[in-house]
Amino acid sequence: MGVKKLRSIFMRYIFAVAGGILLIIAINLGLYSLCVNTGVIIPAMQIEDRIAAAAESIQTDELFNKADIPSFCDYAVYSPTGVFLDGSLSEDTANTFWVEAVTNGMDRITPYRVLVIDRGDEVILLRYRLTSQFSNATLRRICPTTDLLLVGLIIVEVIFLLFLISHWFGKYTGKKIDKLLFITQKIEQQDLDFKIESSGIFEVDRALYALEHLKQALRMSLAEQWQADKLRQDQISALAHDLKTPLTIIRGNAELLYDTELAENQKECTDYIEGSVIQMQDYVETLIEMTKAKENFPFRRQNVKVSSLLQEIHTQAKGLCVVKNVHLEWNQNFNQECISVDREQLIRAFVNILSNAVEYTPAKGTIFFDVNEKDNAILFSITDTGSGFSSEALKRATEQFYMDDQSRNSKSHYGIGLYVVNSIVTQHGGQLILSNSEKTGGAQVTISIPY
Structure with missing residues (x-):
């Protein structure tokens, strides 16, 4: 695919618009000519010729014959003194045209032309439009002049053409510019393993x-x-x-x-x-x-029985609680048999959380470990009876090296415990939720692992 400049693309756009407009005009003029040739449309030149022929017939015929009047023409019959006798015009309209055409001598009463034929014993007035028009009376009433219809159709078709070409042009250039947006997003995400291809x-x-x-x-x-x-x-x-x-x-x-x-x-x-x-x-x-x-630890996911995983965590939890004389209350309610996890990493995460919970729980206090299922995930919740998280800790506790001096009186973890836990949970596609328990007032850490 050759590389084009924007200037050439714009020129193609302009040529496409110009060519399309010319094609629209040519098609509409061709259809117009076809309608003229088939008698669907009567052009202005033919109207003058047919009015002249009708006037000559009316003038020379011994008796007035309505058949001599063209279909596109209205008429009125008067006495020599201007009394309305007959015609396709209403009496009021006929009287108005008599005054304007005969009394005032006008042959143009916008938008009509008027021709007065004096036959001696009667006067014939013809009213017509000197413009191209449909030969069919119904179409003529809907659209009195076909020239305006032609111009209107061309304008509508040109607007539609501009819309189509502009839409195509915008879509074409938009796809090219999207390459820039795609690349900037990749660079922003520091994902540099992609190949840049020419846009053309x-x-x-x-x-x-x-x-x-x-x-x-x-x-x-x-x-x-x-x-x-x-x-x-x-x-x-x-x-x-x-x-x-x-x-x-x-x-x-x-x-x-x-x-x-x-x-x-x-x-x-x-x-x-x-x-x-x-x-x-x-x-x-x-x-x-x-x-x-x-x-980021080597990650080895495998199917593990939930009961076996919990048994090992329970053993670790009891060992941690015994050291500080803390009571462990264990509750579990789940049906899922197996879960795909890295066993060692997940146990490491729970040990980190349990260590913190034991540390901040007073002697003879209680740690609650609850296991439940919700929305295709197993929820592990560890709640202590300590002082709980501060509002700042709830926002920043998973940051590396963050230590909340207001709620922690120990310096043995140096602010990386929950950071490590969050890294492990994220690798499992899970979620780490920090809160303060309404029941105990202490810290509550919940791990959600999908299965």
């Missing part, structure tokens, strides 16, 4: 080629950024793993010190060492968790 319009292609260069530049920039991020994550992950070994050694030696006789101040220092090492180990685990979250 020179000016649009120039814009497409500019977008192609932009796409390549953006691809290189994103590749460099992704590579730098990956390298940084690898470095953090390696450093975090490397730190675990000396921290384990320090903690082990600190615990060995407890087996020796220590003075009170030495025991206090050992306690500080062990507490700081535990805190540093938490930092290291957080760094490792963060790098795993950035990598």
Whole structure:
């Protein structure tokens, strides 16, 4: 397909319009001529000739014969003194035309022409239109002049032609410009795996080629950024793993010190060492968790029995609750036998939520775990009896590193727990819903997984 310039497309549009108008005029004139030749339409020239012939017959005939009057012509018969005797005109109209034509000597009374024929013992008045008209009386009453009908038809047909050609032109150019919109949307979404094809319009292609260069530049920039991020994550992950070994050694030696006789101040220092090492180990685990979250985890979906999945989650939940002397109330009501999920990732998400729930639930409090079905999805709801989410946390709790100081008194999660959970739920095509329970006043986290 050749590439055309907008100028040539506009010229084609103009030529199409001009050619269409000429074709419309030619067709209508041809039909008009056909109607004239077949006697459907009487042209103005024939009207004058037929009126002249009728006037001569009326003037020379011994007796007035109505058959001599053309069908397109109205008439009136008067006495020599102007008294209306007969005719196709009404008496009032005939009297008006007598005054204008005979008394005032006018031969044109708009929109009519008038011809007066004096036969001596009577006067004949003929009234007619000097314009092309239908020979049929009914059509003549509907449209007195065919010239106006012809012009009107041509105007309507030209307007319709302009509409059709403009619609085609707009649709044609719109499809070409849609390529630009498609590409800009792809670039906006950072989806750069597409091929740019020629639109067939020179000016649009120039814009497409500019977008192609932009796409390549953006691809290189994103590749460099992704590579730098990956390298940084690898470095953090390696450093975090490397730190675990000396921290384990320090903690082990600190615990060995407890087996020796220590003075009170030495025991206090050992306690500080062990507490700081535990805190540093938490930092290291957080760094490792963060790098795993950035990598989006390997996703291995498989059919899993819901009962088996819940059994493992229940075991984990009981273990977490025992540590802080928290009661676990478990309720389940579902019929779905299997669900397609990544078992390990989903369990990891629930452990994150349960850990938070246990942490913010006071000792001897209760955590509610409810399982239900709704709209082709299984709903897992975990509710604690803590202080609940603040209004800000409800909006931002799934952001990485977000910590709500108003509702959290612990710093062991560093704001990535719900971020990780949200990433896992999103991979499953599900939804993470955060709210505060009306029943307990505590935080309620609901995971919806479709099946």
